[in-house]
Amino acid sequence: MAGSDQSDINVTQQTLSGPSLFGAIAPADQKSACECSIIQLHQPTTIMKQTIHIAAAALIISPAFAVESHLDADLKSYVKVSGVSGNLNSIGSDTLNNLNTFWAEGFKKNYPNVNIQIEGKGSSTAPPALIQGLSQLGPMSREMKEKEIDEFEKKFGYKPTCVQVAIDALAVYAHKDNPIKGLTFKQIDSIFSSTRKRGGDDIADWGQLGLEDWKGRKISLFGRNSASGTYGTFQKEALLKGDYKSSVKEQPGSSAVIQGVGADLYALGYSGIGYRTSAVRAIAVGGEDGVLHEPSYENALSGDYPMARFLNIYVNKKPGQPLDKLTLEFLKFVLSKEGQQIVEKDGYYPIPAELAKEVISALEK
Secondary structure, eight states: OTTSOGGGEEEEESOOOOOOOOSOEEETTOHHHHOOOHHHHTSOOHHHHHHHHHHHTTOBOOSSGGGOBOOOTTOOOOOOOSSOOSEEEEEEOSTTHHHHHHHHHHHHHHOTTOEEEEEESOGGGHHHHHHTTSOSBEEESSOOOHHHHHHHHHHHSSOOEEEEEEEEEOEEEEETTOOOOEEEHHHHHHHHBSSOTTOOOOOOBGGGGTOGGGTTOBOEEEEEOTTOHHHHHHHHHTSTTOOBOTTSEEESSHHHHHHHHHTOTTEEEEEOGGGOOTTEEEOEEEOTTOOEEOOOHHHHHHTOSTTEEEEEEEEOOOTTSOOOHHHHHHHHHHTSHHHHHHHHHTTOBOOOHHHHHHHHHHHTO
8 A cells, every 4th residue: 555645544444455237327226227236247148248248358368367457448547637625435345445445545646635534344334324424435245225225215315326346256265275166056055054045955064065085074164244245145146045054154354254264274255356365266156057157257247157246336426416526536536447457456357448438427417
């Protein structure tokens, strides 16, 4: 975080470590206009395939994930404007905490007099903060629930606006020396869930997954706490909203999950792809058809990877009126070439330029 004025960027979080897809901005309940729900993201559609073609022109592939770039060459550089000052508050997702911090640093290079406060304790803290006027930005690693949208609309008379700012592959992690190649949803459900809604038998031993040399070795489990959007997404997609086993060690932050798995040869855990480190492996996951897919950019964008999702920032935008200048310029920076370079640097996947252009245009109206 060199080169930033830390006195003006206040980050409150449990841990800090670094580690279509069109119509991506709309009132939160308008799925037909948005085409961006978590469910829709992992169902291949014509829209997604069109988005792949848009992004493909900028795709540069190299053997190691650390040096891959998927940045769209058509993304526009951020242009500094005059008259931007004040205080910007962000309350919400832990998954987006690092990204928000890096975006804040980049933004302050253009506007050193802006004060930015960032608190990342979980996606469930974003809606009440927006409703109470405690923040302008509500980062969430999931979409708002119907109840949360209703409470916002009751207060303001209109719905919150969802802005997609990056693409994530919610990954299942194993220790780097664990030989497991991948797991299906049914196996994941049998490992993590006490209710096993996918109909499988309980799995608690590595020998049950075909690792004969590890027969008798208990699977150690790490996960997020219930305030986390990642907790809810994993529960919904992999466990069909079933209950977690009491043996899952709930962590207050994503990096703590990775640290736990990286320190335990026999562990499994789940977290966003941006928290991947050299101590763990993000394994392949199979959806309803059981076919395993790596959590890659291509598989996330196409919908082949079954736990791909957008990372979102919710804002309070009155219909027919542009956002306030400070919030608007921050989001324009996030969706710029420089902002999406930060997305890649932090291990997530950038959005296509055409999507960024449409989002910015909608925010200005």
